[in-house]
Amino acid sequence: MLTWTLWSGFIVVLWIYFLWTRRRYYLLTLKIPGPLGYPILGMAHRLMRREDILNAIGYYLHKHGSTIFSWLGPIPFLIVSDPQAIQDILTSPHCINKGIIYQAVDDGAGTGLFSLQDPRWSVHRKLLNPAFGHKVLLGFLPIFNNETKNLLSLLDSLADTGEKDLIPLLQNFTLGIATQTTMGSDVKGEENFESHSLLERYQCVLETMTDMCFSPWLNSQWVRQLLGKEERYWRAKTEIREFIRKLIEKNVLEDETADLAPKDKNIFFNLAIDLLKRGVFSWKNVEDESNVMVFGAFETTANTVYYTLMLLAMFPQYQEKAFEEIKSLFPHNGDFDVSYAETQEMVYLDLILNESMRVVPPVPIVSRQTSQDVRLSNGIVIPKGVQIAIDIFHLHRSKLLWGPEAETFNPDHFLPHIYQDKHPYAYIPFTKGLRNCIGWRYALISAKVTLAKLLRNYEFKTSFMFEDLYFIEDITIKLKSVPLLELKKRK
Template identity: 60%
Template sequence: MITWQLWCTLLCVLWFYFLWTRRRYYKLIFQIPGPVGYPLVGTGYKMRHNEEVLLTFKHYLDKHGPSYLFWLGPLPYFITTDPQLIQDIFNSPHCINKGFVYKALEDVAGQGLFTAKEQLWSVHRKLFNPVFAHKMLLSFIPIFNAETANLLKTVDKLVDCGGHNMLPVMHGFSLDITSQTTMGSDVKYCEYIRTNKLIEAFQSLADNVTAIGISPWLLSKTVRILLGKEEEYSRAKLEIKEFLEELIDSKLAKGSEAADKNIFVNIAIDMMNRGLLTKNEVIDESITIVFAAFETTANTITYALILLAMFPEYQEKAFEEIRALFPNTGDFEVTYGDTQNMVYLDLIINESMRVLSPGPLVARQTTKEVRLSNGVVLPRGIQIAIDIFHLHRDKNLWGENAETFDPDHFLPHNMQDKHPYSFIPFTKGIRNCIGWRYGLIAIKVAMAKLLRNYKFSTSFKFEDLRFCEHVTLSLETVPLLEVQRRDY
């Protein structure tokens, strides 16, 4: 039987261990405010569920200001919404590595561009930069147009049929364009994609990655087995890797002569043949590209449509701009030049990504001491979280209506005095998103055709939206949209 004296001794040992593991952070603790929390668990217990993450960050942001320390278990996190400090961090050569929470993504996607440490990441980034060059992006526009034509056929079936959750529709569309530009146009006929099993596998992984991010002990396979979370997680990982391995083997068997040189996996296989990549690296990078692109693209389009349905006056302005470019309803070809002429649609997409940030949080880790412009020195090994969601809603940066939807925020005269790191939907600096131009072109092609042909409405109120941190931003309840056909 354990006596109370033994309990006290154990608690003292834990407490001193807690203090000892934090010794390198003592100076920072006295410089930066924030909750200390409890031994071992820190303040992570406040984020037991996905919907609690952003609410918890908001609570401490209001209490301690734009920069504070937060303890997730024994790991200290420097959390900030200060655009100048964010610029310092994103441009520091010692803040390139992703944070500990990305261990879950690394377990899923391997050592790809999204998770690789600095040395490997810098090599792969140089190799793959040409894949997202302007000329290459132009070659993808026919795929964007063709798949958006198919999207119109799907949406047409929803006209005058009551409210619909558009997110599954956009997931299917986004996976179609992402898988084809990554793996080739013939991949859409694969049964694994046609039956939506690839979508289901990716969404299963996204669910588990989020859970692991806020509960790091789930990185242990034993813990996942004990909690009944291992079987589905392992099955989804295995299915995706087997699918890509079979695809790569098939392409290797056919040879490179007939391969489309604009397709990501073909370029990666060519690098493998030249000894620049291993087969596992080709698989990891393919998973990374699809995983990173398909959900963010689907969410951005869906959330923009939801916001336009809630604020119909802005939807009508966008419609008028698009109708001037494309006088006739139905399908039409959108060129790169057309996307550059959609000035008001640009405002809408930017404002949508401001209010509903595609990636609400980004985590980094220091490899050496980093001195910030406010004089604070971040010690080696500290975790950093950039709170993009609340940065984008900061009233000091965006005005009193920062928390509502208003495309006028992005009019030139409203942006000219903004700090360049006040708006970072794709991050910025050394390790910015490699595919941000790709995503914007795909989104604009889809939005142009949807808004030209349909009017979207909803009874759901903007102020009733509730948010979850889910790798990408998720909504507790996705508003249902009613669809009407534009006949003029």
């Protein structure tokens, strides 16, 4: 028994020594600064809690520079907030694959465009690109307008009644839009939609996936069970999967029985079903891609709209300028339809939306991994198999790139004569390069229609101070304390 204990201890010591030596070798060879961390853990102990992640990374970037190297457990990874290095990575054919932390997304949401590995990703992206073409997006405008009309009727009852948390209302709103534009189904009458239980399930899955991303041991079902996290997570993702499957089966049945003119084949769901019938997609492909599309379409859009309203409430001088621009296009309050041409005339609203996504990027960190050695413009060679965290949050707040007011909200940052001098990868709310977000045009049009109607009809106020905002990494960005908003009716 004693011999076995000694041998076990010796093996553990050897393993720790091997990891430590490997880390030192990487640091000396790559010549990239960064925290060495602890044996076995690396710097994982600093990233275990979602509310600590952005602050911890910001601390190390400030201490070591805009490109740093460290370890997440036994995994070597690079953290990058330098725009040229980010451009090198996002445009490299050897950095197309998402990082291994997105295995958590595969588990929670399904293996779709968000996390597929190349070459499968390239195939799926090419097949699904038509679903986000300009003509298809224009066809969504009646849905955007109609759903915002319904939202206005709900908000009317909240006007002049004090500060409220509008995020659940906006998430329900964008989830209703997402299911119609991607799946062709209006789900507002569904029981789990009306009771908000579906939103709770999505938030549970999102939070658990984030924990799994930054604490790799939580990818083990056994560990999650031991920590009491598995049952709630399993129930949440099962209910979401059943919800998506029900929508698919309902639409397939309607397609088979309807005696109507053919539907637009480029609508996402119709495109996916056509690929299924042709044997290009499996049933699992359709479910996974549908789940990922709905997830991505509603969560980030709801947050972007809310955070924009929140920032305008904190900086009323910019809200008034936006209101005057929108009022010049729509003289009368109440409901009105917003055309695509009118969204292009909202020049100041463009500045505001861009600045909102700079200060509060929809996704604060994205990850890639190298499939071959990659040489950056600064001469650094990233070895094959290294994980890369692209820190959009601190990139967008760099005073070297954005000036002394980088950490505050000022739409003037995007005035043409100022923005034209910025590095092309200094602002990447939807990422850029070979694997940019497929739905970025969808998100912008939807957000502008919504914001135009809300800002024309209401003035937004808050007692929460900008300086008290505390940001949390949650795959999508979240706030530790969500500012409440007060609505005042406009004339």
